Amino acid sequence: MEGRGRCNGPSRKIQPSDVIRFGMPRKDLHVSLGGVDIKPGLALGSWAAFKQDGGSAMVMGDLVLTEDEVEPVMLKLQEGGINESAIHNT
Numbered sequence: 001m002e003g004r005g006r007c008n009g010p011s012r013k014i015q016p017s018d019v020i021r022f023g024m025p026r027k028d029l030h031v032s033l034g035g036v037d038i039k040p041g042l043a044l045g046s047w048a049a050f051k052q053d054g055g056s057a058m059v060m061g062d063l064v065l066t067e068d069e070v071e072p073v074m075l076k077l078q079e080g081g082i083n084e085s086a087i088h089n090t
Helices: 067-079
Strands: 011-015 019-025 031-033 036-038 045-053 056-062
Touching: none
Parallel strands: none
Antiparallel strands: 011 019, 019 045, 031 036, 045 056
């Protein structure tokens, strides 16, 4: 798949109602909190789910991004006609 970025390849799962979900853990990030390493599968998982809607598609998901990645990724998504509904900083 093109556009894998830094996620080391997405995993694809077919969900009920013909939804296709891609999981993309950020294995390239090394994050710790209070001296405890955070594993990519626990809290660093990006995902996107797609469902055909007539001649279009609906998408929902979450992206785990570093501060430097937020602006360029948001711009690229918007160029492709995808608008974010929320940005969270934890």
